Amino acid sequence: xxxxRLDYGDLALAGLLVVLNGGLSMALxxxxxxxxxxxxxxxxxxxxxxxxxxxxxxxxxxPVWTGLAALVMILFAGHEILARQxxxxxxxxxxxxxxxxxxxxxxxxTLFALTTQLSxxxxxxxxxxxxxxxMVLGNIMTGISLGLQTLxxxxxxxxxxxxxxxxxxxxxxxxxxxxxxxxxxxxxxPIINTMAATGVVSLPGMMTGQILSGxxxxxxxxxxxxxxxxxxxxxxLGSMAAxxxxxxxxxxxxxxxxxxxxxxxxxx
Amino acid sequence: xxxxxxxxxxxxxxxxxxxxxxxxxxxxxxxxxxAVRGASGAxxxxxxxxxxxxxxxxxxxxxxGRRREAMSGPEWRRxxxxxxxEPGWWAETVGGHFTCxxxxxxxxxxxxxxxxxxxxxxxxxxxxxxxxxxxxxxLVQAPPVLLLDEPTSGLDHETGLAAEALVAxxxxxxxxVVWATHSSGQAARVASRALSVAAGRVREEPL
Numbered sequence: 001x002x003x004x005r006l007d008y009g010d011l012a013l014a015g016l017l018v019v020l021n022g023g024l025s026m027a028l029x030x031x032x033x034x035x036x037x038x039x040x041x042x043x044x045x046x047x048x049x050x051x052x053x054x055x056x057x058x059x060x061x062x063p064v065w066t067g068l069a070a071l072v073m074i075l076f077a078g079h080e081i082l083a084r085q086x087x088x089x090x091x092x093x094x095x096x097x098x099x100x101x102x103x104x105x106x107x108x109x110t111l112f113a114l115t116t117q118l119s120x121x122x123x124x125x126x127x128x129x130x131x132x133x134x135m136v137l138g139n140i141m142t143g144i145s146l147g148l149q150t151l152x153x154x155x156x157x158x159x160x161x162x163x164x165x166x167x168x169x170x171x172x173x174x175x176x177x178x179x180x181x182x183x184x185x186x187x188x189x190p191i192i193n194t195m196a197a198t199g200v201v202s203l204p205g206m207m208t209g210q211i212l213s214g215x216x217x218x219x220x221x222x223x224x225x226x227x228x229x230x231x232x233x234x235x236x237l238g239s240m241a242a243x244x245x246x247x248x249x250x251x252x253x254x255x256x257x258x259x260x261x262x263x264x265x266x267x268x
Numbered sequence: 269x270x271x272x273x274x275x276x277x278x279x280x281x282x283x284x285x286x287x288x289x290x291x292x293x294x295x296x297x298x299x300x301x302x303a304v305r306g307a308s309g310a311x312x313x314x315x316x317x318x319x320x321x322x323x324x325x326x327x328x329x330x331x332x333g334r335r336r337e338a339m340s341g342p343e344w345r346r347x348x349x350x351x352x353x354e355p356g357w358w359a360e361t362v363g364g365h366f367t368c369x370x371x372x373x374x375x376x377x378x379x380x381x382x383x384x385x386x387x388x389x390x391x392x393x394x395x396x397x398x399x400x401x402x403x404x405x406x407l408v409q410a411p412p413v414l415l416l417d418e419p420t421s422g423l424d425h426e427t428g429l430a431a432e433a434l435v436a437x438x439x440x441x442x443x444x445v446v447w448a449t450h451s452s453g454q455a456a457r458v459a460s461r462a463l464s465v466a467a468g469r470v471r472e473e474p475l
Binding site for chain 1: 323349352357406
């Protein structure tokens, strides 16, 4: 298997496209040039570090270090979920709920794949475990943050409707059914769209990567299908846990709506 | 549901308090209506919401000797139903908010709305239409206690009187009514006693 090596000049050339975007943002006063620059620099630094860490991990093949790396990835993704909420839950719940749901879903799905479909030896071989977790995690993270964001926005916006049902004697489950459905639907949409469009509109990154490095397309496709199924399972599981947990936290044992358990709205 | 022999029981409130409301005690007999008067923001809604257990609060509230802790929140609110001044809607059409429209139909007619309003989209409703339909939505469940939060503030005088008559019928059947209102004229018409709320303090006062 052969592939074409890239040197840093090639990357700098591609980086010009980001600079172009920044110029566009300034010319049209979109106001995103700062965030764009930070995101681009962050991506370069993060990925470079990840490359170094992966090289070390692959050399070690240790269950402890692999597990630790996985944990760090999940904790970082938890922060990302929090950053994408306009009104997260107040206190430790904000971080704990999204991270907990992600820990549950991503661990289950990754272990499932490692022990059945892929089964490398040893099963925790970081060359399989870490990339697998990374791909699953990114998508679960998107699902959970969309789900939580939609739920909290819907409950704040439809507060009167939810309370009207409660006042007439509905249980918290009945009263929050609509916002919960809305939230789960928006958590599912990206992965459904991805699965529908994959291969026609977009060529997924992992499959393309394998093809670029010389794997037969049919084999690469099989991997991609496996990953998509893992992702959709994990996204469903994770967003379900996060959204139901959040709905539970936003009501109490007397079936009252507790918007006071959301962080105060930012800005006046 | 009310226990036998206490079909329309008495509402008892003992040392009820919550943020924005000082401890308050009173009792209301079956078939009695008490007006709650006070300026906007004085705490009328806070009091009614606390009785309905819609917000965290402390104190003892019981109906016919049954404390609300003895039942779940939803069970309590089926007996002690709060109707807000700006009611919420969860379905697209009016009819979607009623489990049994035929039970609501006579009440709808008595408040001057056509039966066809069942298919009206909620978004199209005026403030007054919303208030009337929210009142009906609560009345068809026949709760032994009705907590009304300015239920006629968006209605013209005549329709307001029709709403008062409708509630009076429910009260005559034995229900307890707590009626928050701005208007002392309305308080005198609908209630036999009055509570006044000022800066979170509730006092019994002459009508």
